Amino acid sequence: RYIGLGGLIIKGIKVNSSEIGSAHHEIITDKYRFRTDKVLYATNGFTDTMISSPEPIYPGRGVILVTQPLKKMQLRGNFHAEAGYVYFRNLGNRILIGGGRNQDFDQENTTEPGINPTIKQYLISYLKENIVSADELGIEYEWSGVMGFTVSKLPVIQQISSGVFVAAGLNGIGMAIGSYVAKEASRLILDA
Numbered sequence: 486r487y488i489g490l491g492g493l494i495i496k497g498i499k500v501n502s503s504e505i506g507s508a509h510h511e512i513i514t515d516k517y518r519f520r521t522d523k524v525l526y527a528t529n530g531f532t533d534t535m536i537s538s539p540e541p542i543y544p545g546r547g548v549i550l551v552t553q554p555l556k557k558m559q560l561r562g563n564f565h566a567e568a569g570y571v572y573f574r575n576l577g578n579r580i581l582i583g584g585g586r587n588q589d590f591d592q593e594n595t596t597e598p599g600i601n602p603t604i605k606q607y608l609i610s611y612l613k614e615n616i617v618s619a620d621e622l623g624i625e626y627e628w629s630g631v632m633g634f635t636v637s638k639l640p641v642i643q644q645i646s647s648g649v650f651v652a653a654g655l656n657g658i659g660m661a662i663g664s665y666v667a668k669e670a671s672r673l674i675l676d677a
């Protein structure tokens with residue numbers, strides 16, 4: 486599908502490799518082969534599996550749980566707790582809760598999908614102890630995603646070679662800074 490000024494978004498494909506050349510670059514996927522003169526790696530936690538970033542970007546898996554509809558929802562807004570390692574918000578008459586990586590950092594430094602049972606139990610316990618009565622609590626949806634982290638805690642937005650750019654390492658706050666990172670990456674590419 487084409488959007489905006491001619492961008493092409495293709496979902497659900499796996500990038501197998503990329504070949505960086507002096508005149509053009511090729512991205513090879515399980516379905517397509519793309520050739521371009523400029524390429525932006527915005528793969529966040531997966532960046533270091535594809536290129537060598539100016540600052541290493543480490544993967545960190547995150548878990549999200551969504552409750553069943555609650556009869557009495559008094560929670561309104563976005564909240565952070567446990568030094569920012571737990572976040573939750575109302576989603577209509579449900580609660581979305583995520584985080585808890587600090588309960589098992591070693592296991593969560595991965596690009597593998599999956600739900601860590603230690604973290605899931607921690608988040609459920611947090612809900613029961615602080616937000617929802619145990620008899621009303623039920624989890625209806627759960628998923629995981631991979632974030633990208635840097636030692637500096639700053640995103641990497643740079644040109645790394647001729648026609649090759651990176652915008653990644655959003656450090657778990659992609660919702661807050663993603664638009665800014667995209668704007669800066671776009672400016673960098675257009676000015677090159």
